[in-house]
Amino acid sequence: MKVYLLIATIVLHFYASAQNSLPITFKHVVNKQDLMLPDTNKIILHQDTISIQTLKYYVSNFCLYQKNKVVWQEKNSYHLIDAEDTASLKFNLQLPKNLQYDAIQFAIGIDNATNTKGAMAGHLDPIHGMYWTWQSGYINFKLEGTNTKCTTPKNEFQYHIGGYQNPYNTLQLVQLPVSIKSAIDIQLDITPLLQSIPYSTQARVMQPCGAAVQFAQLLPGLFSIAK
């Protein structure tokens, strides 16, 4: 009996050590400074005074590439990133040992199949406020704040970017080259986004539409590997 237990322990040990944890950390930058939420600092961009209240988005379907071939995919890969919740910014990918890879890929948002699957739990639970209730579908990316340029009450802007069906599919892929390291820090710099939003005419996008797609297409270019 003891022998069996010993063997089981050894097998378990090897099984466990055959996995490597790769910590992923998301960092948010605006105007060359770390974005801290709730944001009390005003951001001055050109002549606009901007304040960010919410930055929340899904990253999903993580995979690793080696020479343009997928070598690893995360199962049930859905992560809700909330700039205000530091615990949400870090998670581990469980990789096989000695895996060779040269690029990481993930999607911004939730794929079509998951959007039609019904009631979900965990990060996909609608209690997180990232699900539209009047029309089924996840909000892939949420940015809320104020800008003196907005003519809305309290100068507020609200961008709830979602939509999973063509022609208003807002899911975006990000692929970044990486070298094998003990951790990967992914940076999202929202400065170019804040500069290209047409605030005065479009302070709100809150449904699947052409404006949402245009907004979503700006997102992949904002991500980079932090040095």
Add this chain to the structure above:
Amino acid sequence: MKKIIYILFIFFVGLVSFQSISPLMQQPKGWPKPQYNFAENKLNQAKINIGRALFYDAILSKDSTISCASCHLSYTAFTHVDHALSHGIGDSIGKRNSPALMNLAWQTSFMWDGAVNNIEVQALAPLHDIKEMGENITHVVEKLNRSPLYQQLFYQAYKDSIINSQRMLKCMAQFMLTLVSANSKYDKVMKQQETFTAQEKNGYIIFKNNCTTCHTEPLFTNTKFANNGLPIDTVLKDFGRMKITNNAADSLLFKVPTLRNIEYSFPYMHDGRFKKLSQVINHYTNGIQASATLSSALKKPIALSANDKVDLIAFLLTLSDKEFVFNPKHQYPKEILIPTKEK
């Protein structure tokens, strides 16, 4: 070896011929396969009970005044009979007629405009609508977690004490999925257990000649969207499916409703504008308003004599399923929501 193959063959034939959706829900004969994936949410009596309790419990609304059943009454095929537009908290009035609920496992989209893509997430829409229940799911889950009744019900069903939105919504879906209406006189005639009167028979012929493109048997809906030529209500300004797809081709398109139990589900149309079936039929013969998105099935005028109209209504009344509307399993679960104190 041959014998084994033979036995296996008999076994599999047996499996196929006795296949029903679940012991808790039968597949009506001659119907297509359900669209709902029951494998991911296996029907279970304890879960159906939770769904039924929630359906009748005003705990889902902000001020505990409105339950699903407020606008979906079992005795009238789960619609808000005699109300053109449905009511919500604080006497607010919505912009659409509450749809009758039945045979939902065969639907791929829900609401008049198909806004909801899965029955499991359907309840979120009225729950969050400020003119219906005015609540939010986070708060409802908190309320359920505080309720000794639901703590007990969820424990019975899941053998642990977790109450989350996924479980709640899947239970509600289970109850709604079991609302199957397939035992009207029409169904009995099709199974050759009863016969139509001469009038009903003529009405059925008229129906088949004019209505089946959209109201396709056996569900009496093709589950698609169509513009049925209703002039737009200038107050409600409801363009239907276009709001969901942002596509001009979907302007004035609404979900084709089932005609089953139509006797009970008045008033008719997405805004409840017609109180009587005769008004509905007169709309199709004389009231169609042409527009770019009018259903191609309605471009050719429908001509019916006064007698034809009466016969058609006689046929439509054969779609009433008394067993369905008076099924005690669909009604207020007194034994769950008002448990008698143990002595």
